[in-house]
Amino acid sequence: MDFSILTNYFDLYLRGFWGTLLSSVLALIGSFVIGTVIAVFRITTIKALRWFGTGYVEFIRNIPLLLVVCIFYYGPSAIGFTLDGFKAGTIGLAVYTSAFIAEAIRAGIMAVPKGQMEASRSSGLSYVQAMVHIILPQAIKLVIPPLGNQFINLIKNSSVLTLVAGFDLMYFADSISTETYRTFDTYIFVAVFYLVLTVPLSYGVRVWERRLQSKY
Amino acid sequence: MMKIKSVKWVSLLLVAALFVIAGCGNNNTGNAGGGNTAGESTDSAAVAKIKERGKLLVGVKYDTRLFGLKDPASGNVEGFDIDISKAIAKHILGDENAIELKEVTSKTRIPMLNNGEIDMVVATMTITEERKKEVDFSDVYFQAGQSLLVKKGSPITGLESVTKDTKILGSKGATSIKNIKEKVPGITVLEFDNYQDAFAALKAGQGDALTTDDAILYGMASQDEGYEVVGEPFTDEPYGIAIQKGNTDVVQAVNDTLTELKANGEYDAIYTKWIGKAPAK
Amino acid sequence: MDFAGAFSPANLVFLMDGLYITLIVAFVSIILSFIIGVVVGVIRYAEVPVLSPVMFFLVELIRNLPLLLIIFFVRFALPEIGIKLGLITAAIAALTVFEAAMIAEIVRGGLAAVDKGQIEAARSSGLSSFQTLWHIVLPQGLRHMVPPLVSQFISLLKDTSLATIVALPELMHNAKIVMGQKESYTIPILLMVALMYFVVNYLLSLVSRRLEHKTV
CATH class of the missing domain: 3.40.190.10 (Periplasmic binding protein-like II)
Incomplete structure (x- = not known):
C-alpha cells in the first residue's frame, strides 16, 4: 500500500471530497423540495396535477441517472445557455432523486389517518393550510429513514459528476491515477473517502428505523 | 436480527479490513512486477x-x-x-x-x-x-503538435490569447493537459473520459477551447464546419x-x-x- | 434540432446494438445477483456464526460504495493484483456484486417480516429449522420481496449505463457516439435514448404489478 499517493495528492482528494459532499447536500435539499411538491400533486383532487405528478415519477424512475445528467449538461446549449458539470450534475441528481423522494413522502402522507384532514378542514383550515400544518409534519417523521437512504444514494450517485467533469471525488481520482499509474492504491483511498461519508449515515438510518419500530 | 453492538464492531472491522485488502494488493503488485521480469528473460x-x-x-x-x-x-x-x-x-x-x-x-x-x-x-x-x-x-x-480547437469567431487565436481565465477542455490521461497547465499556470482544465465527450462539451458551450494534438483537432474540425484549429502547434508530440x-x-x-x-x-x-x-x- | 438526420436507419441500428448489449449485460447480472443475493440474504437471516457477520460486513461495504467506483475498480484496479477480467465480464461482475448486496438486504428484510408465530408453530409441529425456512418462511418472504426486487432489477438495468466509464458499448455509450456526429443531434438522441430506457423499464414494472396481483 503506497500511502505516499494519499499524502502527495491529499489536496486533490480533499477537493473531490468537498465536491462530492457539497453536490450531495445541495441535491438533497433540491430533491426534497421538488419531491414534496410532486408528492402533493400526486394526492390532490385536481386531475391535471395528479396526472403530471404520476407522469413525472414514472418517467424519471425509469431512465438512468446518467441520462438525466447528460440532458442537463449537453441539452441547454440548444436553447442558449449552459450549466457547468457541477451544476448540471447536481441539478440532474436532484431531479432524479426527487422522483424517489416524492414516492416516499406520498407513502408518509398516506400513512397519516384520513380523519385528520377531514377534521382540519371542518375546523376551518384550507386544504393547503391543513397539508402544511397538520399532515406534512407528521408524514415527515415517517419519511426520515427513506430520506436518509436517499442521501446515502445521493453521495454514491454523485460519482456520475466525473463523467461531465464535475470535480467530485471520482473526477480527481482519475487525475491522480493517470499521473501515478497506480489505479489500485488510488481507488482504495477513494473508497475510504466515500465510506467516511456513507457508513456513519447508514448506521444513523438504522438506529432511527429501529426507534420508529419500537415506537409503533 | 443483528444487534446494534455487533453492528458497531463490524463497522470498525470494515475499515480495518479495507487496509488489509489494500495490503494484500501491495504484495501482489510486487508479484506482478516479478512476473514482468520473468517475461523479460524469455524475450x-x-x-x-x-x-x-x-x-x-x-x-x-x-x-x-x-x-x-x-x-x-x-x-x-x-x-x-x-x-x-x-x-x-x-x-x-x-x-x-x-x-x-x-x-x-x-x-x-x-x-x-x-x-x-x-x-x-x-x-x-x-x-x-x-x-x-x-x-x-x-x-x-x-x-503531431499540440494545438487548439475553437468555435469559429472565437476571440482565441492561438496559445498567446489563452489566459488563466480561459476554460480549456481535454481528455483524461493525455499529455496535452499537462502541457497546457505548464504553459499557462493556474488555468482551468476540464477533463473528460474521451475526445468525443470533450468535443460534445465544447459544442455545448462548456469551455472556450479544446486542446490536444493538431491532427486529432483537424479531424474534429472536418466533422463540424462550425469549428476551426487556431494558432501554430506549440509542442512536439x-x-x-x-x-x-x-x-x-x-x-x-x-x-x-x-x-x-x-x-x-x-x-x-x-x-x-x-x-x-x-x-x- | 435535426430529428430526421439523427434518426437515420444507420443511427437507429447502432442505438439498437447498444440496447442489445445493455439488455444482455442486465439480464445475466440480474440472474447472477438474484442467486447470490438470496443465498447471502438467507445466511444473514439465519444468523450462522462467523458466516453471517462476514456476509454482513461484505454487504455493508459494497452497499456503501458507488457502483461507478466498483465498475472502474473491477476493470482497471483488480488487474494490478492479478485479477484480470475482460470488458463484458468485468461489467457483469461489478454489477452482480453491487446488486447482489442490495438484493441480500431485500431478502433478509423480507424473511424478517414473516410472522414469528408461524415459525414457532411450524417448529412445534416437528419441522426442522431448514424445513421451516424452506417450506414456510421463504415462500411467504418472497411475496414481500417482489416489489422491491423488481425495482432493484429496474435499477440494475439503468445502472448498466455507468459501464460507459469502461467503454462498454451499451446504449449510453453508443448514444454519445451518435451525438458526436452533429451538434443538432444531441437533443433528439437524448430523447430517443430516454424513450428506449423508459419503454423497457416500464414494461418490467408492468410485469411486476401483474406478479404482485397473482402472489398477494
Missing part, C-alpha cells in the same frame, strides 16, 4: 504467442476521426492508426485481417496494455519519458506504438514494419489517404 516469447493465437490484439481509439473512428453506419473502425495496425498484422502474421481491435481511451490504454488484454497500443500516443517507465515504445510513426514492457521482440517487429512501410512508399500512401497531404520529409 522472443511475445511474438511467438501472437503467432500461436493467430490474431493481433490492438488497442485503438474509436472516437478520433482520421486516426481511429467507429463508423455507426458500417460498424467498422477506420483511420490512420487502423491502417498502420493492419500493416503490422500483415508483417507478423502474413494477413492484414488477422487482427482484433479493442477500444481504448487515453485513460485506459496503459492499464489495458499492462493487463495483457492487448499486444500493442496504436492510439495517438505521445512518447514521453514518464510513459517509458511504464511501457516500451516503437520508433516515432507520426509527428511524437507518436509511438506502445508495447508491454520487456516484449522487445514485438518492438522489433513493429519497427521493422515501420521501416518497411517507409521504404516501399506505403507509409506515404496511408499518410496521404488520412491526413490529405504527404508527410514532411
Whole structure:
C-alpha cells in the first residue's frame, strides 16, 4: 500500500471530497423540495396535477441517472445557455432523486389517518393550510429513514459528476491515477473517502428505523 | 436480527479490513512486477504467442476521426492508426485481417496494455519519458503538435490569447493537459473520459477551447464546419506504438514494419489517404 | 434540432446494438445477483456464526460504495493484483456484486417480516429449522420481496449505463457516439435514448404489478 499517493495528492482528494459532499447536500435539499411538491400533486383532487405528478415519477424512475445528467449538461446549449458539470450534475441528481423522494413522502402522507384532514378542514383550515400544518409534519417523521437512504444514494450517485467533469471525488481520482499509474492504491483511498461519508449515515438510518419500530 | 453492538464492531472491522485488502494488493503488485521480469528473460516469447493465437490484439481509439473512428453506419473502425495496425498484422502474421481491435481511451490504454488484454497500443500516443517507465515504445510513426480547437469567431487565436481565465477542455490521461497547465499556470482544465465527450462539451458551450494534438483537432474540425484549429502547434508530440514492457521482440517487429512501410512508399500512401497531404520529409 | 438526420436507419441500428448489449449485460447480472443475493440474504437471516457477520460486513461495504467506483475498480484496479477480467465480464461482475448486496438486504428484510408465530408453530409441529425456512418462511418472504426486487432489477438495468466509464458499448455509450456526429443531434438522441430506457423499464414494472396481483 503506497500511502505516499494519499499524502502527495491529499489536496486533490480533499477537493473531490468537498465536491462530492457539497453536490450531495445541495441535491438533497433540491430533491426534497421538488419531491414534496410532486408528492402533493400526486394526492390532490385536481386531475391535471395528479396526472403530471404520476407522469413525472414514472418517467424519471425509469431512465438512468446518467441520462438525466447528460440532458442537463449537453441539452441547454440548444436553447442558449449552459450549466457547468457541477451544476448540471447536481441539478440532474436532484431531479432524479426527487422522483424517489416524492414516492416516499406520498407513502408518509398516506400513512397519516384520513380523519385528520377531514377534521382540519371542518375546523376551518384550507386544504393547503391543513397539508402544511397538520399532515406534512407528521408524514415527515415517517419519511426520515427513506430520506436518509436517499442521501446515502445521493453521495454514491454523485460519482456520475466525473463523467461531465464535475470535480467530485471520482473526477480527481482519475487525475491522480493517470499521473501515478497506480489505479489500485488510488481507488482504495477513494473508497475510504466515500465510506467516511456513507457508513456513519447508514448506521444513523438504522438506529432511527429501529426507534420508529419500537415506537409503533 | 443483528444487534446494534455487533453492528458497531463490524463497522470498525470494515475499515480495518479495507487496509488489509489494500495490503494484500501491495504484495501482489510486487508479484506482478516479478512476473514482468520473468517475461523479460524469455524475450522472443511475445511474438511467438501472437503467432500461436493467430490474431493481433490492438488497442485503438474509436472516437478520433482520421486516426481511429467507429463508423455507426458500417460498424467498422477506420483511420490512420487502423491502417498502420493492419500493416503490422500483415508483417507478423502474413494477413492484414488477422487482427482484433479493442477500444481504448487515453485513460485506459496503459492499464489495458499492462493487463495483457492487448499486444500493442496504436492510439495517438505521445512518447514521453514518464510513459517509458511504464511501457516500451516503437520508433516515432507520426509527428503531431499540440494545438487548439475553437468555435469559429472565437476571440482565441492561438496559445498567446489563452489566459488563466480561459476554460480549456481535454481528455483524461493525455499529455496535452499537462502541457497546457505548464504553459499557462493556474488555468482551468476540464477533463473528460474521451475526445468525443470533450468535443460534445465544447459544442455545448462548456469551455472556450479544446486542446490536444493538431491532427486529432483537424479531424474534429472536418466533422463540424462550425469549428476551426487556431494558432501554430506549440509542442512536439511524437507518436509511438506502445508495447508491454520487456516484449522487445514485438518492438522489433513493429519497427521493422515501420521501416518497411517507409521504404516501399506505403507509409506515404496511408499518410496521404488520412491526413490529405504527404508527410514532411 | 435535426430529428430526421439523427434518426437515420444507420443511427437507429447502432442505438439498437447498444440496447442489445445493455439488455444482455442486465439480464445475466440480474440472474447472477438474484442467486447470490438470496443465498447471502438467507445466511444473514439465519444468523450462522462467523458466516453471517462476514456476509454482513461484505454487504455493508459494497452497499456503501458507488457502483461507478466498483465498475472502474473491477476493470482497471483488480488487474494490478492479478485479477484480470475482460470488458463484458468485468461489467457483469461489478454489477452482480453491487446488486447482489442490495438484493441480500431485500431478502433478509423480507424473511424478517414473516410472522414469528408461524415459525414457532411450524417448529412445534416437528419441522426442522431448514424445513421451516424452506417450506414456510421463504415462500411467504418472497411475496414481500417482489416489489422491491423488481425495482432493484429496474435499477440494475439503468445502472448498466455507468459501464460507459469502461467503454462498454451499451446504449449510453453508443448514444454519445451518435451525438458526436452533429451538434443538432444531441437533443433528439437524448430523447430517443430516454424513450428506449423508459419503454423497457416500464414494461418490467408492468410485469411486476401483474406478479404482485397473482402472489398477494
